[in-house]
Amino acid sequence: MSLRLVADVGGTNVRLALYDEERGELRDMQTRNCVEYPNFSDAIESYLNNVHEHPESACFAIAAIIDGDWVDMTNADWKFSCRELVQQFGFSQLRLINDFEAIAHSLPSLQPSQLVSLTPGLTFAKHDLIAIGPGTGLGGALFRKGAEVVACEPGHAGLSPATALELELFSVLQAEAGEVYAELLLSGPGLQRLYLALAQVKGQRPEAFAPHQISEHAVAGTDPLCNQALDTFCGLLGSAAGNFAVSSGCYGGCYLAGGILPRFVDYLQQSSFRQRFADKGAMRATLEQVAIAVIVEPNPGLLGAAGVALQ
Structure with a gap:
């Protein structure tokens, strides 16, 4: 054996x-x-x-x-x-x-039961796919023609505000961190940073919530500040994922991975994620046809590491 x-x-x-x-x-x-x-x-x-x-x-x-x-x-x-x-x-x-190279290797083998679609009616191509997702950081990879997999670092790319509230938040965060890049906000610790920055902008006293508690309160509708933090998180993630698709030229499909998103898939479906994903000027029509799904299979990285050639 x-x-x-x-x-x-x-x-x-x-x-x-x-x-x-x-x-x-x-x-x-x-x-x-x-x-x-x-x-x-x-x-x-x-x-x-x-x-x-x-x-x-x-x-x-x-x-x-x-x-x-x-x-x-x-x-x-x-x-x-x-x-x-x-x-x-x-x-x-x-x-x-x-780690996201491994996830990209797993994409062709994922079954519908291991995914939750955010774009019913759209289908995934067999290549030119992106995988991106928040966890402790924000990782990403490409699955190109000929099954070529390319590891990427979208978490360290820049991130821009798209609403008046985000502009205020970025001002606060820039003063604290010196630089606002994607995984500073689009990660578990990033959700907590958004929550604390929102409290500062709104002049409210924040609770000592861990990231998972923020998303839990938002999903349950038990804390308005948590709700707004998760709304902002979903919108910014849509922007970052759309940026990744455009900059890579991969329009065959977008897979959302990581340990965070499966906790609030329904919330993500109702958020501005998809709109922000497509809000890329002249690229809107192309991005509106990109299939998007959340990977709910708990171990896509292990599947990829198991299937990849050792040489």
Whole structure:
């Protein structure tokens, strides 16, 4: 039996599983919190000791720019060497890919039950697709003609206000952060920043809400300030996703990924997301025909890491 260790390593959690290459299935999926382990290798060791298996190969999807042996994660404190991981765990083959690169590799295999459409009646093409989504940061990737996958960093692109309220918010945020870029606001921590900036603009006293509490109150309709923060978040995400489509020239479909959006898919459907996605001047007619869906499959990164070639 040929086993591959796969991992989806984000800024908050690392998800691990074993991929049985003969059966074509994932098993023994487990999650570790990054802050509980000093190093990535400690999380791997904890998992392998738990499952009592010795995989021959590995593929890790990492929330970082992958370039050479040394990996320095963008939104976590982990730094590691690929060669040292191979030596420590005895892998015959090890491949590292960007976390959204892994998601892009999973796109052709996703089934309707793993998606929630935001654009009923529109269909996805087989290529020229984008994947973008908020989590600890904001990641993205392209799936181009010929199944070429390109990891991208839309989270570090600029972001512009489109309403009078956003203009006020950006003024507050720019004074605090010095620069307003996409993942500063379009992430879990970003939703909290929006909430606090809104409170400042409106002269209200904010509650000590965590990001998930803000979205929960917004969905439940129990806090107007949370509602406005999530409204603003959805609108800005639409702008950022539309910018990504236009700048990449990929109009075959937009997949929204990450751990945040599945919590409020219905809310996102009713928001200004789609309008803001298409609000790109002369490109409006093209973007209005782009199919958009939220990935509700919980482990697309693991699926991508399982399916990608190791060489």
